[in-house]
Amino acid sequence: MSIDLRVKHDLESRRRAVELFDAGVGCKPAAEALSVPRETVREWQWVYRAFGSEALLSMGGKQSRYTFEQRVAAASAVVDGGMAKADAMAEFGIRSKSPLERWCRLYREGGGRGAAARPTGEAEGSRSNPGPHPRAGGRGA
Structure with a gap:
């Protein structure tokens, strides 16, 4: 189960x-x-x-996916239009306040492209550096 x-x-x-x-x-x-x-x-x-x-x-099921247009329109309505977040959630079909707040923050920082930003799951700079191995070319090689 x-x-x-x-x-x-x-x-x-x-x-x-x-x-x-x-x-x-x-x-x-x-x-x-x-x-x-x-x-x-x-x-x-x-x-x-x-x-x-x-x-x-019915909360707790599958997470919703939102289109680029939904994210930008909702963030713009709140940031530029002064719409209440609860009203924007109802109008744009957003089921949680968290993504709306994130989109608004990103919209303030970078406009429409900022609100569309999605995390990739990998922090910037988290990739390993494929430089030479510390033992390569040294003693015992």
């Missing part, structure tokens, strides 16, 4: 969070009632406000 390790909080916690949000409970009291970190509950609240309870309850 495989377990999705990305899902840190069970469905029941998110169901209870929906009930609390429906009742108008804020992040801090909800976090205390659920015994969940406040930042996690804040993220749930963003998703709840932008997409509703169904999206919050």
